[in-house]
Amino acid sequence: MAAQETVDHKYVYDFSEGNKDLKDLLGGKGANLAEMTNLGLPVPPGFTITTEACQAYLATGREPDGLAGQIEKHLESLERAMGKRLGDPQDPLLVSVRSGAKFSMPGMMETVLNVGLNDQSVQGLARQASGEGSQAASGGADRFAWDSYRRLIQMFGKTVCEVPGEEFEHALDEAKNAKGTSNDLDLDADDLRGLVDAYKKIFVKHTGREFPQQPREQLDLAIRAVFESWNAERAVLYRRQERIPADLGTAVNVVSMVFGNLGPDSGTGVAFTRDPGSGAQGIYGDYLANAQGEDVVAGIRNTVPLQELEQLDKSSYDELLGIMARLEEHYKDLCDIEFTIERGKLWMLQTRVGKRTAAAAFVIAGQLVDEGLIDLDEALHRVNGAQLAQLMFPRFQLDHEFEAVAKGIGASPGAASGKVVFTSARAVELAAEGESVILVRRETNPDDLNGMIAAKGILTSRGGKTSHAAVVARGMGKTCVSGADEIDVNVPAKRFTVAGQTVNEGDVVSIDGTTGKVYLGEVPVMPSEVVQYFEGSLDPEHIDNALVRAVHRIMTHADGKRRLAVRTNADTGADAARARRFGAEGIGLCRTEHMFLGDRRELVERLILARAEGEREAALAALLPLQRADFEEIFREMDGLPVTVRLIDPPLHEFLPPLEQLAVNVAVAQERGEDVAKEEALLAAVRRMHEENPMLGLRGVRLGLVIPGLFAMQVRAIAEAAVSCARGGGVAKPEIMVPLVGAVQELETVRTEAEKIIAEVVGDSGVEVLIGTMIEVPRAALTAGQIAEAAEFFSFGTNDLTQMGWGFSRDDVEGAFFWRYLELGIFGISPFESIDRDGVGRLVRIAAEEGRAARPGLKLGVCGEHGGDPDSVHFFHEVGLDYVSCSPFRVPVARLEAGRAVVETGGSDSR
DSSP: OOOOOOOSSOOEEEGGGOOTTOHHHHHHHHHHHHHHHHTTOOOOOEEEEOHHHHHHHHHHSSOOTTHHHHHHHHHHHHHHHHTOEETOSSSEEOEEEEEEESSOOTTTSOEEEEETOOTTHHHHHHHHHHTSOHHIIIIIHHHHHHHHHHHHHHHHHHHHHOOOHHHHHHHHHHHHHHHTOSOGGGOOHHHHHHHHHHHHHHHHHHHSSOOOOOHHHHHHHHHHHHHHHTTSHHHHHHHHHHTOOTTOOEEEEEEEOOOSOSSTTOEEEEEEEEOTTTOOEEEEEEEEESOOHHHHHHTSSOOEEGGGHHHHOHHHHHHHHHHHHHHHHHHTSOEEEEEEEETTEEEEEEEEEOOOOHHHHHHHHHHHHHTTSSOHHHHHHTOOHHHHHHHTSOEEOOOTTOOOSEEOEEEEOOEEEEEEESSHHHHHHHHHTTOOEEEEESSOOGGGHHHHHHSSEEEESSOOTTSHHHHHHHHHTOEEEEOOTTOEEETTTTEEEETTEEEETTOEEEEETTTOEEEESOOOEEOOHHHHHHTTSSOGGGOOOHHHHHHHHHHHHHHHHOOSEEEEEOSSHHHHHHHHHTTOOSEEEEEGGGGGSGGGHHHHHHHHHOOSHHHHHHHHHHHHHHHHHHHHHHHHHTTTSEEEEEOOOOOGGGTSOOHHHHHHHHHHHHHTTOOOHHHHHHHHHHHHHOOSSGGGSSOTHHHHHHSTTHHHHHHHHHHHHHHHHHHTTOOOEEEEEEOSOOSHHHHHHHHHHHHHHHHHHHTTSOOOOEEEEEEOSHHHHHTHHHHGGGOSEEEEOHHHHHHHHHTOOHHHHHHHTHHHHHHHTSOSSOTTTSOOTTTHHHHHHHHHHHHHHHOTTOEEEEOSGGGGOHHHHHHHHHHTOSEEEEOGGGHHHHHHHHHHHHHHHTOOOOO
């Protein structure tokens, strides 16, 4: 980057100029380095290039005007502070170039260490090291310098010039084999000097040029590589997985190097102020002597527990514990810390609010409330529905029949079973075929992200709780066991061996991300303790379980804060009972068509195909008592709570024999000379009713208007069931929902008939029945003011509203092309999974506003799949709906998110 005239816009900040609140500009890493600097902690000097510079570079393909000059100015300031010049042959300053986005993306973008080394400065680095300690002077200094140089060529080649990383790994393996060792620490200075030569040849082979010897060229190319890594495939995939906006860009941190690979009195590590797996308080982390930081997170050598540092270097250990306590109190949260010890001197390389498991998130939030660092509102803000959903996953049911064959580190909890695969590509392939897979690797790296997403769990033979596999798995909520070193993984042969047994690709294993244990075969599972709590079998006040107590405490607070009621989608008494145990406050969607399946299907078929009035009335008479019994059961379970019953809404083809199969059967029977008069009549009727697009055909309100008596039978069954419940001492609150209304006249016609039946049945029983509609047709949303004149409530059917709003057939598009839309960034997430705020969401907003303008007391709810989606719940809170409805298992998630929506918007906490 040639120096250019400086412009007014500031693109580069010294660490002393920033703070932790500037994450948008400086990225998380840069903002936190600045914060630690201002706290007076031992941070190596450096500067940060802003996310705005990255955004400008990515938009134009070149660095913005003034950036080069600002980098030069800050580099000169850094050189003065350190008393060294970048790449000076006699006394070199070396720097690291690291990415740092606003949101943590561990391992997804690029880092280059030891920038400034070349054929001359490597000698100066050796002299520099030998002058600082007698241990290095006796031979370790040369080894350290050449080890640092080979690391630079390796990282620079792979990161900046896209040299295949495995070629460097192969050269390293060859050097170790020639030495007769499996440990890179056994390579001496001469070995590493030879390895540098081998790496240079690999570099020339793939780039067509010599490894750059100019330190400033190395720096500029490394900065550009970090910018460009924002759009690397794995970074894009990770952002999509974690729902991180694509336009943020990354900052670049240029930091003076400190060295953990100067000998046994040096090292590097990662520490957590609490256990990121369980939330337990204590000392957690990994340390690796005589290593650089990348060795720890890459998991290429197994670390030792952080507590062992006390025996190795008590002074640094005590200082580190003091800093950890100070940072946790300052950030008021679990902190993830990277540090290096250089010849007994502790340096802080990074801190951030640490990624944690779902269980740890709840436990830590409760602990911090107890310690007075945060209040319950903040605790509620720090957990989310996705984490709660993870806690409801089952766990292994173990007995004497299952013995672990290996034990590693429980890096990310959960219970996962699946077929063993050894490559990410194979994991993706099998997962696409519907198989559950466990990805087994020596250690993962960022290129394995596709496979990690596809797999049910990850198992590695190397690494610890801070390895790449562990950190990424925790962030994604994937079960992970790392550092199971009893397992000998042979990727080329597609097998691993353990305890004298061989496990081949395709064999089934089970891994426990809590205990770290590995089992051969599939282990049965049992309900989680959190599910047991929600179902009422665990008393949170009298159980020695920190997680259950924390969940209970936060859920109680969420229920006290939320404005949205939470109902459930349930069609049976059993579903209704379970949902009520989970905290449902009524039923928002009872699908009556589900009651017509199984043994009753023939009655519905007779009803639909009936030509004579007597046939139709006979079918309706047979269905009435069956429907009434269904509703009586549901009203009993929901005693005192509202129940919204959707009148029958099936596409006709769901209840009729398939046309093609019926035609074949008739033709075959005719060929055999059989009497097929009845079958021919059925075929003629099915042909008469056949639709090319049943989802847009005769269904919903249209079916009720075309088949006389159908809706009347259902309304009567609902009213009679409600009266029966009331006379038995219960309280029934039925709400009748007319589906697929597009014009107010449709609703008015159904309502007129329904009101007559309700008045006849209810009499003086005291039962009140509301009549409303489902808003699922775009026209209904746009004419909501008219429709509200005839409706006492709206329930948004966002599944169909999304389908019709986008013109998507849900049954077809998700498998056909949604993957490509997600890949291209057209979607950040499927609009069937989370509400499309700008399009479908706008229809909801219009209908809510215009409906309430016409009828101020209009009750508003939602009963599509979005009712249990965390982000969508926040939207429905903002729009002003009265309730969301979702499947029973998602009721706790919706309750939690409804509370969080109040806290995060600063809205009213009244119901």
